[in-house]
Every structure is written in structure tokens, then in C-alpha cells.
Amino acid sequence: MSIQPIRLFGDPVLVTPASPVIDFDKELRSLVSDLTETMLEAPGAGLAAPQIGVPLRVFVWDIDDELGHLINPTLDLSDEMQDGEEGCLSFPALSYETPRALRAVAKGWNMFGEPVTIEGSDLLARCLQHETDHLDGIVFIDRLGPEERKLAMKEIRESEWFGTALDSGINPTIRVSPHNMFGKGL
Ligand code: ZN
DSSP: OOOOOOOOTTOGGGGSOOBOOOOOSHHHHHHHHHHHHHHHHTTBSEEEGGGGTOOBSEEEEEETTEEEEEEEEEEEEOSSEEOOEEEETTEEEEEEEOOEESEEEEEEEOTTSOEEEEEEEHHHHHHHHHHHHHHTTOOGGGGSOHHHHHHHHHHHHHSHHHHHHHHHSSOOOOOOOOOSGGGOBO
16 A cells, blocks of 8 residues: 555646546555545545546545445435535645535445445535546536636635646645645545
């Protein structure tokens, strides 16, 4: 297991749809380990494989002291919505009120290739939606209204990490505890 650098907004991998996992092999299990270890170290409440530069449909979470992972997920969402602050480890120190479905049912596979269904509400539902979005190349500011997104882009452009990301082209690592939902990014 090893901790991986977290890719920041500006890195193309974050806006590229990820590919389905085909081989449920040792490499996949090592990816789940790396994701989990990197998320816990950040610390974060969730992390998707593209955030560590791996374009596969895999994510992990740590919500209510429960670790989980899901591979090749599909989501069913409630019509009922929730409001709440949301942050992302790929957008250090930024968080925004982000509308999400209140409940989500995620179906997919565990790292051994067994089918699993995860039902979540509130924070877990928010996390499942945020991480599945990452697998589709969607970042959380894409879920904001036009005015809020504009404000977010302004703050992002002004943030130090964004300039660094642009200059280096890829994966600067920033150790910042984001001020956001449950004190952790996703
Ligand atoms: Zn995120």
C-alpha cells in the first residue's frame, strides 16, 4: 500500500470519464488499498481513482466511521433533495453549498468481483453522488448554479494551489485540511 499524490482541479484526468474495471485482480485490490490509505491520510471522506491519476471506475469512502469501496457503480437517486456544504480533496480548502439527492442506491461490485448494493442518505448519499461524478469526469462545482459556479471559479483562480497546478501541469500535492462538510473533502 502506498499514499499517492492527489490530483488537483486543472489536471485533465479530473474531467475525463473513467473506464470500467474489467479485471478484478491483485492490481485492483492494490488500487483500493492505495485509495483508502490516501483518503485516510488526507484526511478525506471519499476519494475516486481519477483523483490519484488512475482512470478507472473505482472509489472509496469513510463515512460515519465505516470504510467502503465500490467498483463500476450505477446510481438510483431520490427526487427529494438535500442542501449542504460540499468540498473536494482536488479543490483544497474550498467548499460550497451543493444540491444533491437526499438518498442514493449505488449498485456495483466489491474488489473481489462480488455484486454489492449500498444504500445511503444524507452524507453517504452525497458522497456516492460526488464520487460517481468523479468517474464521469464531473467535478462538484459543475453541480452549482451558474452564479455560484462563477463565484467558485473566481475563488479557484485566486487560490495558490490552482496556480501551482497550472504551472506544473500535473499533480502538485497540497496538504491542507479543507474547511467543508464534516471537515473533510470528497
Ligand atoms: Zn472530489
